Amino acid sequence: MDSEAIEKAIRRMAHEIVERHDSPARIVLAGIPTRGVEVANRLAAHIEKIEGVRPYLGKLDISMHRDDLSTRGKVTALEVTDLPVDLDARPLVLVDDVFFTGRTTRAALDALASFGRPSTIQLAVLVDRGHRELPIRPDYVGKNLPTSREEKIRVRFENLDGVPDSVVVIKP
Amino acid sequence: MSIWTRKDLTGLDELTTAEINFLLDTARAFKGVGERSLKKVPALRGKTLVNFFVEPSTRTRTSFEVAAMRLSADVVNISATASSLQKGETLKDTALNLQALQADIIVLRHSSPGSSRFLAERLDSSIINAGDGAHEHPTQGLLDIFTIREKFGRVEGLNVAIVGDILFSRVARSNIFGLLKLGAKVTLVGPSTLVPKSFEKLGVRVTHRLDDILEELDVVNLLRIQHERQRKEYFPGLGEYVSLFGLTKARAAKLKPSCLIMHPGPINRGVEIDSDIADGRQSVILEQVTNGIAVRMAVLYSCAGGAGVPT
Numbered sequence: 001m002d003s004e005a006i007e008k009a010i011r012r013m014a015h016e017i018v019e020r021h022d023s024p025a026r027i028v029l030a031g032i033p034t035r036g037v038e039v040a041n042r043l044a045a046h047i048e049k050i051e052g053v054r055p056y057l058g059k060l061d062i063s064m065h066r067d068d069l070s071t072r073g074k075v076t077a078l079e080v081t082d083l084p085v086d087l088d089a090r091p092l093v094l095v096d097d098v099f100f101t102g103r104t105t106r107a108a109l110d111a112l113a114s115f116g117r118p119s120t121i122q123l124a125v126l127v128d129r130g131h132r133e134l135p136i137r138p139d140y141v142g143k144n145l146p147t148s149r150e151e152k153i154r155v156r157f158e159n160l161d162g163v164p165d166s167v168v169v170i171k172p
Numbered sequence: 173m174s175i176w177t178r179k180d181l182t183g184l185d186e187l188t189t190a191e192i193n194f195l196l197d198t199a200r201a202f203k204g205v206g207e208r209s210l211k212k213v214p215a216l217r218g219k220t221l222v223n224f225f226v227e228p229s230t231r232t233r234t235s236f237e238v239a240a241m242r243l244s245a246d247v248v249n250i251s252a253t254a255s256s257l258q259k260g261e262t263l264k265d266t267a268l269n270l271q272a273l274q275a276d277i278i279v280l281r282h283s284s285p286g287s288s289r290f291l292a293e294r295l296d297s298s299i300i301n302a303g304d305g306a307h308e309h310p311t312q313g314l315l316d317i318f319t320i321r322e323k324f325g326r327v328e329g330l331n332v333a334i335v336g337d338i339l340f341s342r343v344a345r346s347n348i349f350g351l352l353k354l355g356a357k358v359t360l361v362g363p364s365t366l367v368p369k370s371f372e373k374l375g376v377r378v379t380h381r382l383d384d385i386l387e388e389l390d391v392v393n394l395l396r397i398q399h400e401r402q403r404k405e406y407f408p409g410l411g412e413y414v415s416l417f418g419l420t421k422a423r424a425a426k427l428k429p430s431c432l433i434m435h436p437g438p439i440n441r442g443v444e445i446d447s448d449i450a451d452g453r454q455s456v457i458l459e460q461v462t463n464g465i466a467v468r469m470a471v472l473y474s475c476a477g478g479a480g481v482p483t
Contacts, residue, residue, distance in 0.1 A: 075198075
């Protein structure tokens with residue numbers, strides 16, 4: 001995907017999110033670091049263009065809720081979770097860049113439970129690469145990108161990575 | 173991206189600046205957990221942590237215990253009086269028994285310098301040093317530095333004084349190693365018997381006159397006078413100590429309004445610090461206690477994860 005395709009995919013997801021919510025101003029978009037936060041930022045900008053109101057934007061670090069800490073051999077830095085409002089009774093949309101096994105989403109659902117009780121939780125991802133391991137699937141998908149398990153997906157955003165926006169499948 | 177690959181934390185001396193910053197950043201994320209209504213995350217679910225304290229301690233042990241519980245680990249406390257060390261078993265044998273009980277993490281306090289390192293090199297379990305003699309107390313050093321960084325947004329360039337019994341203080345050593353690596357300017361203050369000039373080799377300034385430096389300080393960290401460990405020949409006597417090194421009201425008035433007053437606790441009111449000053453606006457003594465939990469969560473989390481099989 002090039003920057004134009006990414007832009008179109010995010011815009012379409014923003015429309016879908018608006019269609020499925022009665023009052024978009026109440027929505028909380030919770031990005032999962034690092035690139036899920038950027039996708040959430042862009043979704044919020046589009047929703048604002050469409051509806052004239054900006055949804056709440058937050059950041060949810062799920063590392064401490066994962067169940068595979070001791071199988072990874074190294075630990076990466078955690079980010080501070082920052083949710084702007086009380087989540088109780090609000091619709092929340094989790095946002096990530098790539099959907100793979102579903103384990104990140106499971107951890108995110110766990111994490112959210114300690115912050116409040118949203119009225120609904122949905123999932124938006126820029127890319128669904130397949131290989132689900134859990135009964136969890138995204139509600140909004142920018143692009144379905146079938147991959148083999150060994151392949152990697154590399155997502156780059158200009159404002160974070162200094163190179164043009166792109167989504168590339170990397171062969172092993 | 174910065175990463176952590178160690179299974180143990182035995183001291184700040186052996187860490188790189190990046191590793192210290194990693195732990196401080198991770199602690200920031202964990203501090204948020206303590207502010208939620210549900211103060212528990214599943215990161216160490218199914219792990220067993222043994223608090224193995226061969227020297228008495230209440231606050232450090234409790235802090236580790238709370239940290240471990242917030243990470244969902246199971247905690248067992250073993251104290252000196254209950255342990256087999258009194259029955260003649262060696263430290264290594266006792267530790268091997270703890271490992272055989274499948275302890276994933278052993279938090280060790282012991283009177284011998286190097287005891288944590290000794291076990292870390294011989295056991296597969298993660299070893300966290302909770303104080304080894306007069307050598308290091310890395311989590312205390314980290315929580316002091318975390319508190320400083322949180323208040324100032326940085327550590328580099330700050331003037332930090334550590335006051336009191338430096339010679340016998342593991343807290344001082346861990347602070348010195350960590351602060352210097354992060355670029356602070358460190359001054360050690362105390363009577364010449366307890367703050368020998370030889371400390372200057374570490375890259376710090378040594379002075380025996382607190383009154384001369386009060387105005388320039390950003391942080392003053394007061395160490396506890398350890399009555400129980402003092403030998404007469406080193407210590408001038410309480411009255412004399414207070415008159416020269418106690419943070420009295422008069423001395424506190426000379427500090428910058430932004431200067432932080434710290435103390436690892438338990439405080440001796442009227443000795444290291446005037447009672448009103450300890451409760452005053454510049455004192456962050458109780459914040460240090462709260463931050464200690466976050467720092468210890470970060471250490472437990474990182475060492476438990478760093479101990480895994482590399483993938």
